Amino acid sequence: xxxxxxxxxxxxxxxxxxxxxxxxxxxxxxxxxxxxxxxxxxxxxxxxxxxxxxxxxxxxxxxxxxxxxxxxxxxxxxxxxxxxxxxxxxxxxxxxxxxxxxxxxxxxxxxxxxxxxxxxxxxxxxxxxxxxxxxxxxxxxxxxxxxxxxxxxxxxxxxxxxxxxxxxxxxxxxxxxxxxxxxxxxxxxxxxxxxxxxxxxxxxxxxxxxxxxxxxxxxxxxxxxxxxxxxxxxxxxxxxxxxxxxxxxxxxxxxxxxxxxxxxxxxxxxxxxxxxxxxxxxxxxxxxxxxxxxxxxxxxxxxxxxxxxxxxxxxxxxxxxxxxxxxxxxxxxxxxxxxxxxxxxxxxxxxxxxxxxxxxxxxxxxxxxxxxxxxxxxxxxxxxxxxxxxxxxxxxxxxxxxxxxxxxxxxxxxxxxxxxxxxxxxxxxxxxxxxxxxxxxxxxxxxxxxxxxxxxxxxxxxxxxxxxxxxxxxxxxxxxxxxxxxxxxxxxxxxxxxxxxxxxxxxxxxxxxxxxxxxxxxxxxxxxxxxxxxxxxxxxxxxxxxxxxx
Numbered sequence: 001x002x003x004x005x006x007x008x009x010x011x012x013x014x015x016x017x018x019x020x021x022x023x024x025x026x027x028x029x030x031x032x033x034x035x036x037x038x039x040x041x042x043x044x045x046x047x048x049x050x051x052x053x054x055x056x057x058x059x060x061x062x063x064x065x066x067x068x069x070x071x072x073x074x075x076x077x078x079x080x081x082x083x084x085x086x087x088x089x090x091x092x093x094x095x096x097x098x099x100x101x102x103x104x105x106x107x108x109x110x111x112x113x114x115x116x117x118x119x120x121x122x123x124x125x126x127x128x129x130x131x132x133x134x135x136x137x138x139x140x141x142x143x144x145x146x147x148x149x150x151x152x153x154x155x156x157x158x159x160x161x162x163x164x165x166x167x168x169x170x171x172x173x174x175x176x177x178x179x180x181x182x183x184x185x186x187x188x189x190x191x192x193x194x195x196x197x198x199x200x201x202x203x204x205x206x207x208x209x210x211x212x213x214x215x216x217x218x219x220x221x222x223x224x225x226x227x228x229x230x231x232x233x234x235x236x237x238x239x240x241x242x243x244x245x246x247x248x249x250x251x252x253x254x255x256x257x258x259x260x261x262x263x264x265x266x267x268x269x270x271x272x273x274x275x276x277x278x279x280x281x282x283x284x285x286x287x288x289x290x291x292x293x294x295x296x297x298x299x300x301x302x303x304x305x306x307x308x309x310x311x312x313x314x315x316x317x318x319x320x321x322x323x324x325x326x327x328x329x330x331x332x333x334x335x336x337x338x339x340x341x342x343x344x345x346x347x348x349x350x351x352x353x354x355x356x357x358x359x360x361x362x363x364x365x366x367x368x369x370x371x372x373x374x375x376x377x378x379x380x381x382x383x384x385x386x387x388x389x390x391x392x393x394x395x396x397x398x399x400x401x402x403x404x405x406x407x408x409x410x411x412x413x414x415x416x417x418x419x420x421x422x423x424x425x426x427x428x429x430x431x432x433x434x435x436x437x438x439x440x441x442x443x444x445x446x447x448x449x450x451x452x453x454x455x456x457x458x459x460x461x462x463x464x465x466x467x468x469x470x471x472x473x474x475x476x477x478x479x480x481x482x483x484x485x486x487x488x489x490x491x492x493x494x495x496x497x498x499x500x501x502x503x504x505x506x507x508x509x510x511x512x513x514x515x516x517x518x519x520x521x522x523x524x525x526x527x528x529x530x531x532x533x534x535x536x537x538x539x540x541x542x543x544x545x546x547x548x549x550x
Contacts, residue, residue, distance in 0.1 A: 017061035017324035017331070022260060023282060023297035024065055025057060026550045027392035028520025030223075030296035031091040031204070033146070034269040034279035037101075041269065042094055042128055043279060044071070044103065045298060048519050049088040050352040050390075053078040054105060056128060060331035062277060062300060063324045068129060069349035071103055073357060077123060077132055078107060080355045082383045085422035085505075086516040087111060088355075090118070091204055091265070093146035097155075097181070101125045103132065104157070106143040113512065114164040118143040120157075122184070136184050139177070144219075147179065148207040148237070155179045156237060157186060158205040171196065174205045174218060176238055193239040196220060197230055199248075204265045207237065213309060216241050217249070219265040219281075223296065223518070224503070226253050227264030229280065231311060250280060250301065250313045260299055260318040261285055262292070268303065268311070273327040276303035276311060282318060283502070286396065286474055291501035293475065294393060295520015339543040342372040347389070350544075352522070354388040362387055362534070371405075372539040376413055376529025380446065381423050390420060390524025393472070393500075397547035400470040400523040403485065403540040408433040412530035415537030416441070417468045419477055420522045421500035424449040424515070428526065429468055429479040429491065431460060441466060441481045443491050447499055448507065455479070455493030465540065470523060472497060473547075497521065 025032070031046040043057040043065065052070025059065045072078035072089070080088050092105035102124050109117040120143070121135035138145070142160040149155050157179045161172040173195035178188045194216055196202030204219035213233045220230045228251035232241035252263040262283040270276050278301045283292035301313045302322050324330075340348055345365055347358055356362070362375045362385070377387030406415045408431065416430035428444040442457045458481055460466050467482040477495040480488040498504060505517030523544065527537040 015329070016326050017328040018063045020063050020300050020322040020324050022299035022318070022320050022322065023284070023550070024063075024300055025298035026294060027297060027394035028295035028522070029055060029057075029298045029392075030281050030518065030520075031144075031265050032267060032279040032281065032298040033091075033093040033206075034267045034277070035094040035096060036269050036271070037096050037128075039272065040128075043298060044092045044094045046091055046518070047089045047352070048086050049080055049083045049355050050519070051078065051080055051355070051357045052352070053080070053089040053107075054092045054103065058128070061324060061328045062271075063330060064332045066333040067349040070352070071125075071130065071132055072105070072123075075357055077135060078357075080107075083108070083355060084110060084383065085424065086518040091144040093206070093267075095147045095149060097149045099126065101128055102147055104138070104145045104147055106145060108143060111516065112514065114162075114166075114170045116143065116162055116164075118162070120145045120159065122147075138186060139190075141175065141190070144204045146206050150237060151209065155181050156207070158207060160203045160205070161190075161192065169200070171200060171202050173202060174216065191238050193237075194218070194232060194241045197243055199226070199228060199230070202230070206267050208268050210305075211309060214241075215311065217266060217268065220248075221251070221253070221264065223265065223281065224262060227251065227262050227281070228253065229264055229266045229278070233309075244310050246310065246312065246316075248316055249311060250278065250316055250318060252282075252318060255317050258317060259284060259320050262296065263299075263318040271325045271328070273325065275325050276305070277301065277325070278303050278311075278313060280318070286498065289475070289498050291498040291503045293497050293501050293521055294396070295502060296518070338545045339541055341370065341541045342539065343370055350391045351389055352391065354386045354390065354524075355383065356385065363389060368538055370540070372525065372542070373536045374415070374525060374527040374539070375534040375536050376415065376527045377534075379528060379530050380426065380428070380451075381449075383423070387527045388418070388420070388524045390418075390522040391544060393419070393521040393523055395546040395548050395550055397473045398471075399543070399545045399547065400472070401545075402468050402525060402542040403465050404431060404468055404537060405465045405540065406431050406527075406535075406537040408439060408535065410531055411435065413528065413533075413535045415527040417470055417479075418522075418524045418526045419470060419472070419495075419497065419500055420524050420526070421505055422517070422519065425500050425505050427477055427479075427495045427500075429470065429481070430526070431466055441468075441491070443479055443493055443495075445495060454495075455491040458489055458491070
């Protein structure tokens, strides 16, 4: 007689937390810096001209992530006044030592030609949620800074060395300079430690130490289709560094059929059980124009170490599905409701504001309880006092709805909902006033700064409130309005969402970029008062409902 087969349950060390499905952060979450402290994992991503600066996410299993909001949520931590499109916070980096979180970041003031005004700052906190200390100014020689805390007690600041001079390589290499944590200042002389490979555009440096080797990870090739992760190593923190002979650790440039394109700008993390993962930037182009409407997103890849000590991603290609970490239980988080009724005194963490922080001088959740009151700000081209509350577009198909109470007294006053990329690329369903005193809903669109009114005008003069709706289906956007929230009138125009993408937003004069595109598409609540009176627009609720998995 044959004995029945006995199946034993895997031990906790053999269990995996599940499957990582990429991108783990959908929508505009670029330049990920990943950090583990104990059993907690954190991701910090770039925010550019959006506040609060530096979005933070938290996980216990690398599979499920929850938003923590932004770290730089006060003007003393970050001033974005006047920042041009795609300036502001570039490539923050998180690190941890002796009970203290370190957050280093650039607040790019301006760029153009080969010039960058890119001051770097460092702030610290005892907890990931703060309070964060007053920022310490560092050098402005380059952006994408990071800190490396060596096991000998020394700390080093890394950044690219940018060179504006005509005929020179603008990305001159990676520079390291010692940083005194005790005195909170740079000490010693900067040292060029790596000049990059022939691919060029060497940036985003991070150093990791393993088995006596210092591993320098950089991004190369630029943040578009030629992007890649390059790894080099040395026995000394200041080099010389030898590049991995196998080539890039990760890239999509040779696999045009891959779902995840633009793979690069990475950081590493080791789990509690000795496994390694790579957090990286990626983009998912939509046919037929191949533009990444969701912006640059964050994905994770499994890393294996070769016998001779090189970190590798299988085939150096990004995968959509990756095995989760061993030995960790799945840790899902509660999902926020689709509708925000604005019943709290604080904005939910998925919301951002444009170029200025949430402040009662222009926006309030308590002035009219149960409503988000936005006082009209500067024009759609304004860089100093815009009045927008927005969230990232995170799905290829979704519905965005809001209820608005607004009584414009002048054609210079308008409010509504927008699909927004930057000051030159947006679609806007707004309530406005005409020269005869009538109040109407109509659509404005801006394509590289050329503004048109398109579609229908619908009179809303006798409506106590206007329900506004945007429905997105991949590259298409349709607006609609309603007096009761159930019967909708289409605005009679189909708009192109693909112009709200990095690829389209970048503008060049010859081979020289004059406008960068780094920020991805947002869906927002927008209010303008170009009379300067600050007329309020009251939003009773806002719903974001996905119609596709991601």
